[in-house]
Amino acid sequence: MVDKKLAEYLNKAIGMELQVSIQYMWQHVIARGLKSAEVSDKLKKIAIEEMQHAERLSERLDYLGGTPTTQPEKIVVGLELKKMMELDAKAESDTIKVYKEALEYCGKINDPVSRRLFEDLLVDEEDHHNFFETMLEGN
Numbered sequence: 632m633v634d635k636k637l638a639e640y641l642n643k644a645i646g647m648e649l650q651v652s653i654q655y656m657w658q659h660v661i662a663r664g665l666k667s668a669e670v671s672d673k674l675k676k677i678a679i680e681e682m683q684h685a686e687r688l689s690e691r692l693d694y695l696g697g698t699p700t701t702q703p704e705k706i707v708v709g710l711e712l713k714k715m716m717e718l719d720a721k722a723e724s725d726t727i728k729v730y731k732e733a734l735e736y737c738g739k740i741n742d743p744v745s746r747r748l749f750e751d752l753l754v755d756e757e758d759h760h761n762f763f764e765t766m767l768e769g770n
């Protein structure tokens with residue numbers, strides 16, 4: 632039987648990943664006409680990575696005997712590029728905070744595989760966070 636709190640962390644994480652996957656893909660579509668080819672391409676790439684994260688977390692929760700959520704957290708697309716980057720930097724920093732808590736909890740319940748998964752994802756989330764923050768610099 633899956634640890635209840637771990638299942639909550641995994642489902643929170645899945646909901647956050649589904650949210651940003653949709654959020655970034657829609658921003659990619661909208662941002663296309665704003666002389667923002669670099670940002671737009673990168674948003675698409677990150678959106679796909681986020682969906683892969685959702686899949687990995689769901690596989691883990693399913694393996695542990697839990698039921699992965701299909702519900703994204705609240706999607707906030709934004710209308711112009713700067714606002715989008717602000718929303719995305721915030722989404723990444725929220726995710727980083729939750730994953731750090733989650734991996735600490737995995738240590739407590741002696742689940743090194745789940746811990747490793749959160750650590751792996753954290754590397755990507757810090758990279759995403761850095762990208763959005765860099766885009767905001769000088770704006």
Ligand SMILES: [Fe+2]
Nearest residue numbers: 648681684756
């Ligand atoms: Fe992610």
Ligand SMILES: [Fe+2]
Nearest residue numbers: 723755756759
């Ligand atoms: Fe991310």
